[in-house]
Amino acid sequence: MVDFARMLRSRRDASRAQPPEAPEELFGAEFEKKLEMLALVSRRVFAGRWRAERPSKRRGSGVQFAEHREYIPGDDVRFIDHNAYQRLGRLLLKQYEEEEDLSVHFLIDCSESMAHGDRRKFDHARRICAALAYVALSHLDRVTVAAISNSVVSRLPAARGKPQVFRILRFLRGLTPGGSTALAPALRAFSASSPRRGVALLLSDLYDPGGFQRGIDVLRYERFEPYVIHLVDPNDALAPGVGDLTLIDSETRQACDVTVTGALARRLGQAHAEYLASIESYCVQHRAPYLCADVRVPFDDLVLRVFRQGGLLR
Amino acid sequence: MSFTGLAWTTLWPLAAASAIVVVAAYLLRDRRRTLTVAFVPLWANVVRDRESSRWWSRLRHFVSLLLQLLLVFLLLAALSDPRRRVDRQSLHHYAVLVDVSASMQATDLEPSRLSVAEQQLHRWIDQIGDRDRVLMVAIGRDATPMLPFTSDRTALHAAVTRLAARDVAANWHLGLRRALELLRDRSRPELILVTDGAFDLGAAASGLDLTRIPIFAWRVGSGRKNVAITAFAARRVPLDRTSVEILLQVVNTDDVAHTVQARLSIDKTIIDTRQLQLGPGQQLAQYFEDPVSAGAELVATLHMADGSRDQLSADDRAFALLPERHRAKILVVTRGNAYLEAALLLDQSVDLTVISPGQALPEGKWDGAVLDAAPAPAGFHGPKLWLAPPKGEGPIELGRTLRGVGFDSWKRDDPLIARLVLADVQVAVGHSLIPGPGDEVIAKSVQGPLLVRGTRNREPFIALGFEPRDSDMVLRPAWPLLMLNALGSFFTEDTRYISSWVTGRPASIPCPAGVGFAEVTLPDKSQIRAGVTDEHLAFVPETAGVYRVHFPEAPEADTEIAVNLSDPVESRIQPATKLSLAGRTLLPPPLGSGSSGRPPWSALVLAVMALVLFEWLAFHRRWTT
Numbered sequence: 017m018v019d020f021a022r023m024l025r026s027r028r029d030a031s032r033a034q035p036p037e038a039p040e041e042l043f044g045a046e047f048e049k050k051l052e053m054l055a056l057v058s059r060r061v062f063a064g065r066w067r068a069e070r071p072s073k074r075r076g077s078g079v080q081f082a083e084h085r086e087y088i089p090g091d092d093v094r095f096i097d098h099n100a101y102q103r104l105g106r107l108l109l110k111q112y113e114e115e116e117d118l119s120v121h122f123l124i125d126c127s128e129s130m131a132h133g134d135r136r137k138f139d140h141a142r143r144i145c146a147a148l149a150y151v152a153l154s155h156l157d158r159v160t161v162a163a164i165s166n167s168v169v170s171r172l173p174a175a176r177g178k179p180q181v182f183r184i185l186r187f188l189r190g191l192t193p194g195g196s197t198a199l200a201p202a203l204r205a206f207s208a209s210s211p212r213r214g215v216a217l218l219l220s221d222l223y224d225p226g227g228f229q230r231g232i233d234v235l236r237y238e239r240f241e242p243y244v245i246h247l248v249d250p251n252d253a254l255a256p257g258v259g260d261l262t263l264i265d266s267e268t269r270q271a272c273d274v275t276v277t278g279a280l281a282r283r284l285g286q287a288h289a290e291y292l293a294s295i296e297s298y299c300v301q302h303r304a305p306y307l308c309a310d311v312r313v314p315f316d317d318l319v320l321r322v323f324r325q326g327g328l329l330r
Numbered sequence: 331m332s333f334t335g336l337a338w339t340t341l342w343p344l345a346a347a348s349a350i351v352v353v354a355a356y357l358l359r360d361r362r363r364t365l366t367v368a369f370v371p372l373w374a375n376v377v378r379d380r381e382s383s384r385w386w387s388r389l390r391h392f393v394s395l396l397l398q399l400l401l402v403f404l405l406l407a408a409l410s411d412p413r414r415r416v417d418r419q420s421l422h423h424y425a426v427l428v429d430v431s432a433s434m435q436a437t438d439l440e441p442s443r444l445s446v447a448e449q450q451l452h453r454w455i456d457q458i459g460d461r462d463r464v465l466m467v468a469i470g471r472d473a474t475p476m477l478p479f480t481s482d483r484t485a486l487h488a489a490v491t492r493l494a495a496r497d498v499a500a501n502w503h504l505g506l507r508r509a510l511e512l513l514r515d516r517s518r519p520e521l522i523l524v525t526d527g528a529f530d531l532g533a534a535a536s537g538l539d540l541t542r543i544p545i546f547a548w549r550v551g552s553g554r555k556n557v558a559i560t561a562f563a564a565r566r567v568p569l570d571r572t573s574v575e576i577l578l579q580v581v582n583t584d585d586v587a588h589t590v591q592a593r594l595s596i597d598k599t600i601i602d603t604r605q606l607q608l609g610p611g612q613q614l615a616q617y618f619e620d621p622v623s624a625g626a627e628l629v630a631t632l633h634m635a636d637g638s639r640d641q642l643s644a645d646d647r648a649f650a651l652l653p654e655r656h657r658a659k660i661l662v663v664t665r666g667n668a669y670l671e672a673a674l675l676l677d678q679s680v681d682l683t684v685i686s687p688g689q690a691l692p693e694g695k696w697d698g699a700v701l702d703a704a705p706a707p708a709g710f711h712g713p714k715l716w717l718a719p720p721k722g723e724g725p726i727e728l729g730r731t732l733r734g735v736g737f738d739s740w741k742r743d744d745p746l747i748a749r750l751v752l753a754d755v756q757v758a759v760g761h762s763l764i765p766g767p768g769d770e771v772i773a774k775s776v777q778g779p780l781l782v783r784g785t786r787n788r789e790p791f792i793a794l795g796f797e798p799r800d801s802d803m804v805l806r807p808a809w810p811l812l813m814l815n816a817l818g819s820f821f822t823e824d825t826r827y828i829s830s831w832v833t834g835r836p837a838s839i840p841c842p843a844g845v846g847f848a849e850v851t852l853p854d855k856s857q858i859r860a861g862v863t864d865e866h867l868a869f870v871p872e873t874a875g876v877y878r879v880h881f882p883e884a885p886e887a888d889t890e891i892a893v894n895l896s897d898p899v900e901s902r903i904q905p906a907t908k909l910s911l912a913g914r915t916l917l918p919p920p921l922g923s924g925s926s927g928r929p930p931w932s933a934l935v936l937a938v939m940a941l942v943l944f945e946w947l948a949f950h951r952r953w954t955t
Contacts, residue, residue, distance in 0.1 A: 223371075225371055260363070264367070265367065265370035274377050287376045
């Protein structure tokens, strides 16, 4: 870990000579310190349980016994069960479950709504994504990052190993929000281009006019294990003004005339809370782990909650 | 309903402009602000529940517009000051008559009676009802309205502040009569008198019907200590025109005796001081005689002997002016007569021009001629003194020759021979005079008239029937006196001269022909312009002092006049113990007796304006972002 920190510092020093691509403090020194802390915490919490030990349906050279089968000439004689031959007089071959590494897909929402206001949701999502990706890389998982809006905007090829975190950071730093949200087609396109299934972490505000449910369902139907990290900005629940207003949707430019009063503002807050509750309820019902990522909560606290909540990287 | 405020011709343009402003504000308000939100469907869910009220919301905005228009029109209606007719009938009409006569300057109340009255009026004005109308009239020589009926307190206070006492008597009869005329047909009329009551109210109200109007009175004043100059005049002594005689009349209006010093000064030089003892109510006349240079300004002042001051100073000082004595141009036609010239030269105000008989008349305007046994020069017109007029040349026919005669009879009271002793005059030779019709024989001997006065062709003449050197008259004092009296009888300008005028009475001053106006500088150095009628400047002085009259069209005729209070009634400053009229005792007006009830329009107007502003700002939150 000390080596990684040194690597980060050297890379950062090297990048100072170049013009910045993203906000200075997006992955600054403080962020790097927190990444190191999270890596240490993740080792202590998940020791002996992670380590690319995910069993697969394929039989191979693992250590976990799976079943016997009849010996066929040409098989490796090292796997013949001599005890079974003594008891049964038959040549049975011992088969083991093949252990393969976990694929972790980070699907980060890059639609315009994520940048609404002061881009807090977008930056927050990128920090969470970077942190979790680093943890996953440190556990030898394969990490894929894709930026989606109404399609796959950009995609980072699968990365493995901790040094790949720099690619991920560079990728995240290069993202710019824009476009409308359409989770279902975007995730469907992502699924079609991803042969390996695995955990799919969806980092989005879920402001999908077509319905957030369809996006989650696409992941489910495509045999991903969806994990919903819902970026929530409390300012979205506040009325932007009072009086006669024409509200324009940040993505679709759809207009809505309202006369905002105190009562209407309160009703908006209630509707926002109900919307969040409906998302959580849907995720729970469909066994998709859900985490509400309030932009006011530091990203490292959120990552720790992810660890405690479990279900991710198991 | 009646409208007493702005006229409709003014209100209609205001209404149109206001409606335009309100509608513009409404349209401005109706333009929605555009704001971007993250996720409109979230709002749509909220608003969907309110869809049913959208029409009501729009209607509500329209109602808001209508409401604001209504408020504006209400404001304009308030400006028109609508009142029920019963309201107009219920408001008071006060006519306040304020005494600004000389007695109101009395200082028995500090700083003066008028100032105390002003303070009372200020307090009263603050207490009257808002709708009450007040007419304020200053009663001096005339009844001068200070301002017409008004409810404007500011104007009323200003009018009270402008009140100033003058050195005149108050013409209460005129004031009461005008007040009655102005209060006629007014609702709830009331008459308020502000005075010291130092006048006969009953006499002032004679002939006036004051029984139908409530009358109140503020009586100001308490003292009576005053010693006044009630007359001050000067004139030249008729028989000695180099001197003047001065009359000073003083009265003590107090009920205790006072000792005063009367000082007489001429051209700021005190020439006489007399101490006068004046009993209660006593009037005293004093005469002064003194040689006075021409054009003198005489001032008489009174001072209390004990060093105190009386309570009215306006009558403690009086002025008089004497005109510059006219310098007469006299033509003397003689063959040489030292007695004659010596006698004429005794009068220093005479310019003599001596010519010989037959000599041409010199250029110039002549005030008279002395013809010593000589005919009048051709072309001469004016008074003439003939000494031994030549036969057939003079204005009078000569009778028979007289020898060794004297004056046997004469008119003793005639100014021509005043102070003359004619009994001892002996005449060696002369002629009797034959007076014509209208001629007057002043002195004569038993043998015929010797001194005759008459008029020919509107030109006066005096004829002496003998050559003075043919008598011993030239050796007697009677000779120069006769000459001086004869010349003095030619010049009558002093007789019409008035040395001082009285305030409040018209001053009529002769002025040259062709002059249309004069600029009069008052004692306080202010100027007025006075017109000239029939060669007389006429104006009414209201302040004691010396007035300077300037004729821009004839500067050589500029003159001065002196004006004095000289009114025993005004000098009697003792206020009335109570004022009563037609058997009614006049009481002070009760404070706060005006029509109460402030019209709610002003408060409503402010409330409506505040409401509109609050609605526009608070409901629509223009300041919010």
